[in-house]
Amino acid sequence: MQKPKIAVLYFPGNNCEEETRDRCIDVGMDAKIIRWNSKENLSEFDGFIIPGGFSYEDRIRAGVIAAKEKIMDKVEKEVDNGKLLLGICNGAQILVETGLIPGLKDKVEMAVAPNINPLVSGYYDAWVYIKLSNNKKNAFNQFYKNNEIIKVPVAHGEGRFITKDKNLIKKLIKNKQIIFQYCDNKGKVENKYPTNPNGAVNNIAAISNKEGNIMAIMPHPERASFNWQVPNSIKNNSKTNAIKIFESMKRYIEENKL
Amino acid sequence: MGEVDSDLIDIESMSDESLKYFLKQNAISLTVSESRRIIELIGRNPTLTELHIFNIQWSEHSSYKSSRAVLKMLPTKAPNVILGPVEDSGIVELGKINGEKYGIVVSHESHNHPSQVVPYEGAATGVGGILRDVLCMGAKILATADPLRFGNPNGQNKNKVKYIANEVINGIAGYGNAVGIPNLAGDVYFNESFDDNCLVNVVCLGIVKEKDIIHSYAPKNAKDYEIVIVGKPTDNSGFGGAAFASLIIDEEARESNRGAVQVPDPFLKNVLIRATYEVFRQAKKQNVKLGFKDMGAGGIMCSSSELCSDSDFGAEINLDKVHVSIKDLPPYIIFCSETQERFTWICPKKFTKTLLKIYNEDFALSTIAKNAKAVAIGKVTKNQDYKIKYRDKIVCNVPIKAVTRGIQYQRAFKEPIRNFAEPKLEEPKNYNEIALKILSNPNVASKEKCYKHYDRNVMGNSIIESGQADAGLIRAVPKSKYGIALSVDSNPRYGKINPYLSAVNAVAESMRNIAAIGAVPAALTDCLNYGNPEKPEQFNDFVEGVKGIKAAAENLYLRKTKNPVPIISGNVSFYNESSKGNAIDPSAIIACIGVMRNYEKAITMKLKKQKTNLFLVGNRKDELGGSVYYEINNILGANVPDINFKEHRNMVYAIIDCIDNGLLLSCHDISDGGMFTTIAEMILGGNADGNIGAEINFNYPYLRNDKILFSESPGFVFEVEDKNINKVKTIFKKYNLIVHKLGKTIKKDSLKIINSKKTIINLSIEKMKKAWTSGFVDALK
Structure with missing residues (x-):
């Protein structure tokens, strides 16, 4: 069987494209970095990842310019028929700015706003814990058990998922679109610092679309995929549970391929 | 001589006065005699463009005109050096991976003056410049580190000091985070000598295969x-x-x-x-x-x-x-x-x-x-002329070597009068209070507010992040277990008392830091920040600093050899003084680069288990000159820690052997704040989330308790399980060193220190945490 093939997009200013590509390869997929101005045919890819960084130097608002790039139209066309799309950090901001997340209406429904953090204003880098918010399986959470705690770093200045639409969060909960929430090291979801590093509503760390083939996640699983990457863990090459996001993508693609 | 078509500046016939005036009007900082030397070199009066070229090339920054003669004494050669400090970065060997030799590319620079004037931009361009220095060797950029020195956050210039400190940190974050280079190490000191002149040094690491190095000169046959x-x-x-x-x-x-x-x-x-x-x-x-x-x-x-x-x-x-x-x-x-x-x-x-x-x-x-x-x-x-055209005119035409050769001065130096004495300080009655004061001193307190503003794990290679241990550690090459360690050091208060010993201590401490995680020191870089080289007393500080680096580098040896730890890159920053003419405290800021063959063996400073044993190596001595303990008592003192080179290198290499054999659970070097601070930080851990306490119990009646606990004499505290005690002792014995058992790690969340059955300190982790995590935050507020 052919390996699942992932395109990792690079917009000017992104800076996590290499390690994101490497994690796809680490779990047995093919992956390739595609520049924003590339003429490459995207239909040959099974999934897409928009990595972290500062696309277009966060001009105007993080993610808003990349969201309007031509290549995003092509990506949207590809994922319309169920291909995978993951946005990590700046990638998550871009997905919110395209309206693909949460994707209930054909417009932008949320924002990823500047952090509210009592220690550091602006860019904040720290290790946090996240866990599944519901038991519905999608393309990215296949291997997680309920209450499984994932240690993963956040590194952003604008990571606070918010919305003006009072009913939206209720809908997201009902649709089981909130995938990961920030929790403490015992798994308790409490909306306070440092458990919630940025003040996101409902401790949201990751949201998917209703169909579950698109996900926006603020923390960086590609930086927490092996034990040696995780502070104070026993340093070895064993995989950690954050890498299961990539493993899940692989399995989903393999199982859903015709 | 080279023909030009643009007007010549008639320096030859100008009087000294009118030449001086002309130079000032054109913002040229060449002296009158330097300007006249240009004529000797090029055989005619220069064009304005040529004059500007020499102005820049003969500046201290570009020509090292005051420092070059002194810098020659530094050891730059060792078997592991691939490229010494001659191009944009130095390169030291990492090791061979799949038959190919890899080099660690290192550059170390300062951006002090720009950061004082426009701190955000100054610090940001400092990062920008150092990234280019490493990249242009053909290397992949891996990490940066930032040693920072700011003024007194509680002194008379406190508002400006806080403003500069915050903006510098923002500038470093704003640049490094955006490019996507992890910040791996750094330190911050506050001290009134930096009120008018902050120091922003920056170190950058990269990796390159030896055969892929691109040089900072034209290749062969480049005609x-x-x-x-x-x-x-x-x-x-x-x-x-x-x-x-x-x-x-x-x-x-x-x-x-x-x-x-x-x-x-x-x-x-x-x-x-x-x-x-x-x-x-x-x-x-x-x-x-x-x-x-x-x-x-x-x-x-x-x-x-x-x-x-x-x-x-x-x-x-x-x-x-x-x-x-x-x-x-x-x-x-x-x-x-x-x-x-x-x-x-x-x-x-x-x-x-x-x-x-x-x-x-x-x-x-x-x-x-x-x-x-x-x-x-x-x-x-092929001809060695430097010919520059602009709008069909030749504006510069001089021998290229005349441009690049530079000039040199032999500056006078004179030992200043230094009158430092040890104080008569009463022994404190309440040690708990003093201990908390030390932990909350901004030079000791947790710098998380600073490094949590930096992206520390972008690229996904970070193994030990800033703040978790004495040195940072990153994976060097994918699919290999080689790690590169980095630490930076220099204590300005030592420099004020004794610039020579301050430099010695900076080298020694940077090596201890590397050893404390288990990596092996491979090379050093130096950024030499001093006052005005035209003032003999201030130039003397610089000469003493270089002598100190030389002595330490030559006597602390590369592991298992008698080779010096080579200095492979560096920078000199002079004229760091206030408008009143006071120089900053002499600051030879040292970075040490370490190699770890197997990063799986690396350890951090945080205590790992209950009921294990804590040991000390490195005797406590009456060496509190420039210490944090004296600082909180508003005194400076005189006895800066002296380094016994033989004992120090034995200590460093014994620790490395122990970690290499998997015998230590955690390790932390003794420096600012003394042995007490070392133990407290091991309890707290980098994120101040530790929950294992310690009970220290020793019999040592020969030195006063404050001197035992707060002296900054070099040493290590480390954690050993019962089953490994003998093995550890054997290793230290091989190096002719004795280790002292300090006490045990305990379940209770407190630190208790007892000497000769008398309790000196008894503090809860919560209290120590509060002190340690507030001092730096308050300084920036």
């Missing part, structure tokens, strides 16, 4: 190769930056100096770096040899002249081809401006097309920053 510049269009920013770096900051001149600070563009840099990696790949594929150099001080002039001169070529450049963002700039500004985000390539004609395509089409630079691009501006010539 007729093209000179290609790439990056941001040239403007007038940073014109005279090198000369500015060599001036004392004058409050009144601050406004006019702002123009000498460059404008950072991390967004363009992000794309430029990726495009440049692609050039590396293509050049390798096509087996093309290139020359490559960062454009820093002196801009196109400095980079092109050094690239060609260092391989005995000349150059012909047409300034009309340079892409600019301001119309009608005079030629010397186009030629010498320090516009950021630019590089110079020496490129064979057959490869130019590929190179231009990568930058201009594939990575579409002009869509990233207005009019940014790569463009050929001239060629390498």
Whole structure:
């Protein structure tokens, strides 16, 4: 069987494209970095990842310019028929700015706003814990058990998922679109610092679309995929549970391929 | 001599007074006698462009005119050195992976004056410049580190100090985070000597295969190769930056100096770096040899002249081809401006097309920053002339070696009167109170507010992040277990008392830091921050500092050899003084680079288990001069820790052996705040989330308790399980060292210290945490 093939997009200013590509390869997929101005045919890819960084130097608002790039139209066309799309950090901001997340209406429904953090204003880098918010399986959470705690770093200045639409969060909960929430090291979801590093509503760390083939996640699983990457863990090459996001993508693609 | 078509400045017939006036009017900081020396060198009066060229090349910053003679004494050679401090970065061997030798590329610079004037931009361009220095060796950039020195946050200039500190930290974050380079290490000290002159040093690490190194000089047979510049269009920013770096900051001149600070563009840099990696790949594929150099001080002039001169070529450049963002700039500004985000390539004609395509089409630079691009501006010539044309006129035509040779001074130095004495300090009654005061001192307290503002794990290679241990550690190469460790050190209060011992301690401590995680010191870099070299007392501080580095580097040895720990890169920053003429505390800031064969063995400082044993190596001595304990008592003292080289290297290599054999659970070196602070920090851990306490119980009646606990004499505290105690002792015995058992780790969340059955300290973790995590935050508030 052919390996699942992932395109990792690079917009000017992104800076996590290499390690994101490497994690796809680490779990047995093919992956390739595609520049924003590339003429490459995207239909040959099974999934897409928009990595972290500062696309277009966060001009105007993080993610808003990349969201309007031509290549995003092509990506949207590809994922319309169920291909995978993951946005990590700046990638998550871009997905919110395209309206693909949460994707209930054909417009932008949320924002990823500047952090509210009592220690550091602006860019904040720290290790946090996240866990599944519901038991519905999608393309990215296949291997997680309920209450499984994932240690993963956040590194952003604008990571606070918010919305003006009072009913939206209720809908997201009902649709089981909130995938990961920030929790403490015992798994308790409490909306306070440092458990919630940025003040996101409902401790949201990751949201998917209703169909579950698109996900926006603020923390960086590609930086927490092996034990040696995780502070104070026993340093070895064993995989950690954050890498299961990539493993899940692989399995989903393999199982859903015709 | 070289013919020119533009007007000559008649220096020869000007009186000293009118020449002085002329130089001042043209913002040229050459002295009268230096200006006259130009005539001797080129055999005629110079053009204005030529005069500006010599102004920059003969600045302290570019020529090292005061320091070069002294720097020669530093040991720069050792079997593991691939490239010493001669090009933009030094390179030390990492090891062989799959039969190929890899080098760690290191550069260490300062951006002190710009950061004092415009702190955000100054610090950001400091990061920007160091990234270019490492990249242009053909390397992949891996990490940065930032040693910072700010004024007294509670003194009379506190508002400005806090403003500068916050903006510098923001500038470093704003640049490094955006480009996507992890911040691996650093330190911060506050001290009133930095009130008018902060220090912003920056270190950068990269990795390169030895065979892929690109040099900062034109390759062999480069005649007729093209000179290609790439990056941001040239403007007038940073014109005279090198000369500015060599001036004392004058409050009144601050406004006019702002123009000498460059404008950072991390967004363009992000794309430029990726495009440049692609050039590396293509050049390798096509087996093309290139020359490559960062454009820093002196801009196109400095980079092109050094690239060609260092391989005995000349150059012909047409300034009309340079892409600019301001119309009608005079030629010397186009030629010498320090516009950021630019590089110079020496490129064979057959490869130019590929190179231009990568930058201009594939990575579409002009869509990233207005009019940014790569463009050929001239060629390498066989004759050694440096010929510059602008609007069909030759504006410079001088022997290229005259431009690059520089000048040298033998500066006078004189030992200043230093009258330091040990105080008569009463023994404290309440040790708990003193202990908390030390933990909350901003020079000891947790720097999380600083490093949590930096991206520490972008690239996904970070193994030990800033703040978790004495040194940072990153994975060197994918699929291999090699790690690279980095730490930075220098204590300004030691420098005030004794600049020689301060430098010795900086080298020794940086090596202890590397050893404390289990890595092996491989090389050093130095950034030498001092006052005015024209003042004999201040120059003396510099000479003493260099002597201290030399002594420590030569006597602390590379592991299992008698070779010195080589100094492979460095920088000198003079004229760090206030407008009142007071120099900063002498600061030889040292970075140590360590190699770890197997990063799985690395340990951090945080206690790992209950009911294990804590040991000490390194005797406590009456060495509290410059200590934090004296600082909180508002005294300086005299006894700076002296380093017994033999004992110190034994201690360092014994610790490394123990960690290599997996015998230690945690380890932390003793420095600021003494042994008490070391133990407290091991309990707290980098994130102040530790929950294992300790009970320390010893019988040591020979020294007063405050001296035992707070002396900063070198040493380590480390954690050992029962089953490994004998093995650890055997290793130390082999090095003729005795280890002292201090006590046990305990379940209870407190630190209790008992000497000869008397309890001295008894503090809860919660209290220590509060003190340790508030001191630095308060200083910046």
